[in-house]
Amino acid sequence: MQKKILVVEDNAELSDLLLLHLSDQFWQVDLARDGFTGYKKAAGGGYDLIVLDIMLPGMDGIEILKSIRGMGLVIPVLMLTSKSSEIDRILGIELGADDYITKPFSIRELVARIKSIFRRMENLSVMKKSASEYIIQAGGLVIDPEKRKVTVAGKHVDLTAKEYELLTFFARHPSRVFNRSQLLENVWGYGHDGYDHTVNSNINRLRAKIESDPANPQYILTVWGVGYKFTETDEADV
Template sequence: MAETILLVEDDRSLSEIVAGHLTMEGYQVATAFDGGEASRLFAQHAFDLIILDLMLPVAGGMEILQQIRTKSWVPVLIVSAKDGDVDKALGLGFGADDYLAKPFSLIELTARVKAAIRRSKLTSQSAQAHEPAIIRVFDLVIDTDNFTVTKNGKDIKLTATEFRILKLFAANPKRVYTKGQIYESIWNEAYYGDENVINVHMRRLREKIEDDPSAPRYIKTLWGIGYKLGEPG
């Protein structure tokens, strides 16, 4: 069965081009031209991926993203002409899985779509694999079956990508990961040196799990090398 995509884009000409291309690639595509329509379609159907513009009438892209994340971890690819680091960090921090700046090529869009759906499937498969359901790191409790994290009994709300990064380190406590290895492990595609996406996710993860993000305890930085899980004691 073909994967289904919800394309939320108010530029009807661009929406038609993107939807037509993705249909030719074998996907089923539903389109929405404003935030209200996007909310309605999301409530009525299950999608494998959502492509979401930030600048939308009725309800903005960030508002729609927040609504989605209260109900689902479906991968969300943000596309926007707002190409600043602040917007990228905001979008990723709100729970988006990836960010693509306009204008973009259809080839790059297709690659991002395939990668996002592939990562989502791998996460689902790993939850079913024979691995410890509960991983403890200091006072963090990571439930790999239910995709939840608690700290001293209190829930920590992580995005799907943040959860995968934390789980990567927790499941491999002795290993040091370079940024390239983190990217290839989490995104399941080749790393070409774009550190921004790793830096944003790592910063957001530390803000959520660390008592003092400037002096991290759970995931240590090895300057010039990469990162590793912190040692107890």
């Protein structure tokens, strides 16, 4: 099935160039040249990926990303930024962006990153299908992969898309220790150095939501000097 991509970019020359080259990959491309239009189109769903500029008139890319993730939409998002500061990139990733690319960039690199995201999503889809036959349980924590639902002691836990993916990844590899680079590679899909904060902040937020005492976690444990691990099913108790 033909992939459908939404490009939200206010620079007419760049957006037209993206339309041309992404269409050459036999992808269906839709354009939006301001934040409000981009948000409306993204919120309507139906896209396989969104290429989203950060600096937009009306509504910036960070606002759009935060809004669509708040709606529960799990469409992959690749952020475009011309800023030299890493703050926007880190914030975008923590809000649920799947990747970012800094302007100026080559079209070849952008296409390669989009293809990488599509491959990763297809692999996740296969994993979800194989995992949907069983429910993961550790003490009072229950993960229902088919419904993408998490409960602790019978109470629903509201997680962002990345928090859910991180928790599920841990739960499918109980007792295995992962360092931050491995988590970035497996959950975020990249292994850039210098983004330990992304992993740490997501784990801290996840612990705040699933642990009865986040300062003394039962599920996601810190292995000092190495990384993190998820406890075995019979180790955790609420």
